[in-house]
Amino acid sequence: MPALWPWVLCGLAANHLALTLAGMCPRSPLLGPNLSRLPQACASAGQVALTFDDGPDPEITPRVLDLLEAHQARASFFLIGQRTARHPALVREILRRGHSVENHTHSHPLHFAALGPGGQRREILRAQAAILEAGGAPRFFRPPVGLHSPFLAPVLAGTGLRHASWTRRGADGAIGAPARVLRRLRGAGAGDILLLHDGNSRPDAQGRPVVLAVLPILLARLRAAGLSPVPLPEAVDGPAGPAAAAAAAGNPASAARACR
Ligand SMILES: [Zn+2]
Numbered sequence: 566m567p568a569l570w571p572w573v574l575c576g577l578a579a580n581h582l583a584l585t586l587a588g589m590c591p592r593s594p595l596l597g598p599n600l601s602r603l604p605q606a607c608a609s610a611g612q613v614a615l616t617f618d619d620g621p622d623p624e625i626t627p628r629v630l631d632l633l634e635a636h637q638a639r640a641s642f643f644l645i646g647q648r649t650a651r652h653p654a655l656v657r658e659i660l661r662r663g664h665s666v667e668n669h670t671h672s673h674p675l676h677f678a679a680l681g682p683g684g685q686r687r688e689i690l691r692a693q694a695a696i697l698e699a700g701g702a703p704r705f706f707r708p709p710v711g712l713h714s715p716f717l718a719p720v721l722a723g724t725g726l727r728h729a730s731w732t733r734r735g736a737d738g739a740i741g742a743p744a745r746v747l748r749r750l751r752g753a754g755a756g757d758i759l760l761l762h763d764g765n766s767r768p769d770a771q772g773r774p775v776v777l778a779v780l781p782i783l784l785a786r787l788r789a790a791g792l793s794p795v796p797l798p799e800a801v802d803g804p805a806g807p808a809a810a811a812a813a814a815g816n817p818a819s820a821a822r823a824c825r
């Protein structure tokens with residue numbers, strides 16, 4: 566029925582366009598589960614999740630860790646596998662300070678969403694192996710710049726990882742003005758997942774990574790608002806490792822950190 570071909574082609578094109586648009590929205594849940602906010606119980610408990618992408622970076626990550634410690638805040642670091650393999654001691658230091666490490670692909674390809682399922686799986690599994698080798702155990706995955714395709718959900722289903730995006734991003738990888746980055750994060754509230762970068766943070770006017778100027782002010786704001794930053798897995802699944810053991814032993818302080 567040749568007369569129907571134009572309609573069939575239009576339908577296929579519309580379908581591909583819809584899938585592409587959904588994948589270009591980092592927070593979209595249309596292509597599979599996508600954590601863009603903490604569960605409601607976490608919001609009610611006044612929790613937020615600070616997440617840092619693209620590290621570890623030998624210059625910036627240690628300074629981010631010091632700032633977090635000074636404000637008694639814990640966070641999640643979405644690591645690039647190649648950088649993890651170069652700086653495993655830095656990953657161990659992140660973990661030692663009570664933060665979580667998560668998966669942000671092996672080589673951070675900006676065309677990740679255009680890869681087939683095999684290519685996406687390889688990027689994810691190589692990063693997972695590098696982070697496991699360094700002592701971490703990621704439970705969440707974030708694609709580069711948040712772009713994803715319909716292949717991501719089935720690929721992740723075979724890895725045990727969950728797709729996590731964000732509620733608000735500072736765009737500190739692109740914006741070098743601390744005031745502008747802070748303005749983008751100004752409305753941060755309970756239950757939000759915030760995105761900054763400890764790798765590829767843009768330099769400010771003085772040549773300093775903008776995240777280092779933004780973070781102390783952001784942390785002070787969160788504290789003044791009564792919000793407590795916690796690592797993603799702890800907020801979503803409850804404490805793991807030693808904290809879980811303490812919770813299992815009846816330590817209410819540790820148990821209270823889970824807000825499932
Ligand atoms: Zn990234």
